[in-house]
Amino acid sequence: MDAIPALDLRALRKTYPNGVEALKGIDLRVEAGDLFALLGPNGAGKSTLIGILASLVNASGGEARVFDVSVQRERSRAMALLGVVPQEINLNQFEKPFDICVNEAGFYGIPRRIASARAERYLGQLRLWDKAFEPARNLSGGMKRRLMIARAMMNEPRVLILDEPTAGVDIEIRRSMWQFVRQINKAGVTVILTTHYLEEAENLCRNVAIIDHGHIIEHTTVRALLAKLDVETFVLDLAAPCTQQAVPQVDGLHLARVDEATLEVELPRGRDLNALFAALSGAGIRVRSMRTKANRLEELFLRLTGNGAEQAA
Amino acid sequence: MNAREQWVAFLTLIRREVIRILRIWGQTLMPPAITMTLYFLIFGTLIGRRIGMLHGFTYMQYITPGLVMMSVIVNSYGNVTSSFFGAKFGRYVEEMLVSPMPPRVILAGYIGGAMLRGLMVGAIVLGISLFFTSLHMVNIWVTISSVVLTTAIFSLAGFINAMFARKFDDIALVPTFVLTPLTYLGGVFYSIDQLPEPWRAISHANPILYMVSAFREGMLGIGDIALGPAYAVMLALLVGLGVTAERLLHHGRGLRT
Numbered sequence: 121m122d123a124i125p126a127l128d129l130r131a132l133r134k135t136y137p138n139g140v141e142a143l144k145g146i147d148l149r150v151e152a153g154d155l156f157a158l159l160g161p162n163g164a165g166k167s168t169l170i171g172i173l174a175s176l177v178n179a180s181g182g183e184a185r186v187f188d189v190s191v192q193r194e195r196s197r198a199m200a201l202l203g204v205v206p207q208e209i210n211l212n213q214f215e216k217p218f219d220i221c222v223n224e225a226g227f228y229g230i231p232r233r234i235a236s237a238r239a240e241r242y243l244g245q246l247r248l249w250d251k252a253f254e255p256a257r258n259l260s261g262g263m264k265r266r267l268m269i270a271r272a273m274m275n276e277p278r279v280l281i282l283d284e285p286t287a288g289v290d291i292e293i294r295r296s297m298w299q300f301v302r303q304i305n306k307a308g309v310t311v312i313l314t315t316h317y318l319e320e321a322e323n324l325c326r327n328v329a330i331i332d333h334g335h336i337i338e339h340t341t342v343r344a345l346l347a348k349l350d351v352e353t354f355v356l357d358l359a360a361p362c363t364q365q366a367v368p369q370v371d372g373l374h375l376a377r378v379d380e381a382t383l384e385v386e387l388p389r390g391r392d393l394n395a396l397f398a399a400l401s402g403a404g405i406r407v408r409s410m411r412t413k414a415n416r417l418e419e420l421f422l423r424l425t426g427n428g429a430e431q432a433a
Numbered sequence: 434m435n436a437r438e439q440w441v442a443f444l445t446l447i448r449r450e451v452i453r454i455l456r457i458w459g460q461t462l463m464p465p466a467i468t469m470t471l472y473f474l475i476f477g478t479l480i481g482r483r484i485g486m487l488h489g490f491t492y493m494q495y496i497t498p499g500l501v502m503m504s505v506i507v508n509s510y511g512n513v514t515s516s517f518f519g520a521k522f523g524r525y526v527e528e529m530l531v532s533p534m535p536p537r538v539i540l541a542g543y544i545g546g547a548m549l550r551g552l553m554v555g556a557i558v559l560g561i562s563l564f565f566t567s568l569h570m571v572n573i574w575v576t577i578s579s580v581v582l583t584t585a586i587f588s589l590a591g592f593i594n595a596m597f598a599r600k601f602d603d604i605a606l607v608p609t610f611v612l613t614p615l616t617y618l619g620g621v622f623y624s625i626d627q628l629p630e631p632w633r634a635i636s637h638a639n640p641i642l643y644m645v646s647a648f649r650e651g652m653l654g655i656g657d658i659a660l661g662p663a664y665a666v667m668l669a670l671l672v673g674l675g676v677t678a679e680r681l682l683h684h685g686r687g688l689r690t
Contacts, residue, residue: 136690174531177690196434196533204531210524214456219449220528226445227532229438271528 124188126152126279126310127173132182134168142168144334145182150312150327152187152278155305157321157342158314160331166314167207169331170283174204186279200228203277205268207284207314213257217248217267220256221274228275235274242270246300262293269300280304282313286320298324322346330424338424353413356383359406368399384413434533442534446542447549450516454550461512461550462557465504469558472500473565476622488624488655493566497559498649499621502583504558506616506641507608509551509584513543513591514604521595526688536682540592540675547588548581555580569653575660576651582667583644589674596681596688620645625657640666 127150134143142165150156160166171177172184175195184191189198211220218239225235243249246266251259259267265285272280282301286294294317301324305311315321321328321342328345330338338345361380368375373396374386383405385396400407434442454461473493481492488495520526529539562568570576590607598604619641625633636642637658647663650656656663682688 171690174527175689176527176530178685196535199531199533200434202531206524206527208524210527212520212523212525212528214453215449219452223445223449224528224532226448227442227529227534229434229441229533231441232445275532 124152125149125185126154126187127312128185128188129169130183130185132169132172132184133180134165134172134177135180141334143172143179146331146334146336148329148336148339150310152310153305153308154310154312154327155301155325156310156312157325157328158312158331159318159321159328160314164331165334166331167283170204170206170281170314173202173281174206175199200275201278203272203275203280205265205272205280205282205285207287209261209264209268211256211264211267211271214255216253216255217243217259217270218252220267221271224271225274230275238274238276239270242273243267245303246270247296262289265289266293266297269297273304277309279310279312282311284314284316286315286317294320332424351386351388353384353386355411355413356385356400356407357381357409357411358383359408362403362405366403366405368403368405370396370399434535434538438533439535439538442532442538443542443545446529446539447545450512450542450546451549453516454512454546454553461508462553465508465554466557466561469500469504470561472496473562477565488653490569490653490655491566494569494653495624495649496622497562497566498652499619499645501555501558501562502580502641502645502648503616503621505551505555505580505584506587506644507612508554509547510587510591510594510608510612512550513547513588514595514598514608516546517543517592517595518598518601518604521598521688522601530685530688537679540678540682543592544585544588544678547591548584551584551588552580555584570651571654572651574651576648579644579647579651579663579667582664582671583648586640586644586667586670586674589671589678592678593674593681596678596686599687615639615641620649620657640670643667 127148129146129148132143132146133141135141146165146169158166158169168177172179173186173191175191175198179192186198186201189201191198215223221239221243222232222235225238226232230238239252240249243252246269248263248266248270251263256264256267269282269285286297289297298320301311301313313320313325325342328338328340328342329336355378358381362377363380364377367377367383372388372391375396376384378384387393387396397407476496477493481496484492486492517526520529559568594604594607618636619639620636625636625642628636643658643663643666646656646658647660647667650660650663
């Protein structure tokens with residue numbers, strides 16, 4: 121473990137003028153080189169936290185440090201270490217992607233010659249070079265998101281913060297963005313991302329924190345988090361319709377009929393499926409296919425934030 | 434950021450502003466050229482002929498410095514309000530706010546860009562005036578310093594307006610209800626010597642009078658206000674507005690929550 125964390129939050133608080141307490145004293149440490157996911161439902165405080173790191177939101181208390189540089193007290197030095205990709209599109213729609221990137225580098229004091237080479241490199245890596253000299257307003261939503269990533273890379277940050285980077289992006293583009301994120305992380309950039317696509321966190325990230333109502337309620341590795349999942353729900357697609365009476369009882373398993381051709385089973389961790397399939401065969405029910413009901417992390421996430429219970433209620 | 438990096442950032446902002454001004458020249462450079470040509474035609478040629486001489490100059494010669502200053506004021510103010518508020522509205526102001534640029538560099542970049550537009554428009558209007566009258570230049574240093582100070586003052590005022598603005602109406606209110614009346618009543622078309630009291634005394638509260646007067650003094654050698662008080666007012670406004678704008682930006686008024 122590196123002695124200096126990429127991100128160190130201590131008792132970070134934010135209360136908005138309308139009295140809303142978005143962050144209630146958050147402590148969080150993200151190690152250098154990590155690929156870290158920050159998860160939480162809408163309104164949990166994720167964007168406020170990122171806003172404080174980007175210096176767009178003033179913290180009400182506590183401290184945020186990037187590689188031991190205080191965002192509050194040494195803003196300029198801290199910002200030089202960061203690249204931020206916001207959730208909302210914030211591009212000058214009349215400017216061209218190349219100019220947007222080169223100008224952004226200029227704001228960091230990077231000379232135009234170096235900035236031009238970087239713009240070509242990052243626009244190329246994010247498959248935008250053929251659009252580099254068209255006004256940004258002509259780009260699709262996915263292209264604009266990739267352009268914001270290219271722009272955030274212009275100062276070659278040590279920490280890249282991505283706030284819902286793949287929201288509304290099709291799967292192909294999403295996967296190419298993941299590939300880029302993995303690539304830059306491999307090159308040593310610490311990546312912190314918030315996402316609603318929990319599959320994204322599961323696939324990309326090593327460590328994760330879950331934020332809810334302004335508190336960090338979980339901070340661990342993705343693997344350790346998934347290990348906490350004690351029950352998984354599987355959906356069984358049947359080869360032929362079955363009645364409610366035909367559904368067998370299996371000790372220790374909750375088997376429910378969703379419709380005439382679909383069953384759902386909740387399987388506790390450590391249990392095998394043999395008894396279930398034996399009972400189904402005995403009842404004359406043939407299973408055509410089986411899949412998990414939800415993304416595993418999503419299931420856990422809903423349980424941790426209590427939204428699963430609300431949804432079930 | 435060290436001084437060299439700040440200089441690069443400043444030049445980046447200036448370059449972006451100039452490209453913007455030239456890209457939308459139909460909105461930035463063309464309208465003042467047309468408007469001022471009409472002023473020269475109607476006020477200078479048609480009406481001015483009947484007015485006769487004013488302080489030893491034809492009316493056309495007398496109003497030329499005023500019309501140049503009027504276009505400089507309106508355009509330097511308008512440039513920074515539309516550009517900075519546009520960046521706020523489109524949220525790409527965040528490009529600058531998340532960068533290490535100190536507030537004074539952001540301010541200098543926007544003010545520099547707005548001053549360049551004001552001076553470009555001033556030069557265009559001065560060029561147009563040559564089709565109607567001959568150019569007088571009694572003191573080039575007074576002429577240049579007064580126009581540069583005026584563009585800086587109104588660029589700063591426009592920047593403060595843009596910082597407070599939350600919608601497009603907010604950047605139209607000040608030019609319509611404050612700037613235009615003050616400009617028209619600031620000695621552009623007449624000398625305050627022609628006004629009866631108390632209007633003559635009241636006119637001294639209009640800061641634009643001092644700027645127009647200094648510029649006219651530089652070009653024609655005549656003015657309503659002595660150069661000393663005129664420069665004192667301009668410098669006081671420059672410092673006051675500059676400090677206010679820098680403080681507002683430093684605290685992120687309307688930009689940071």
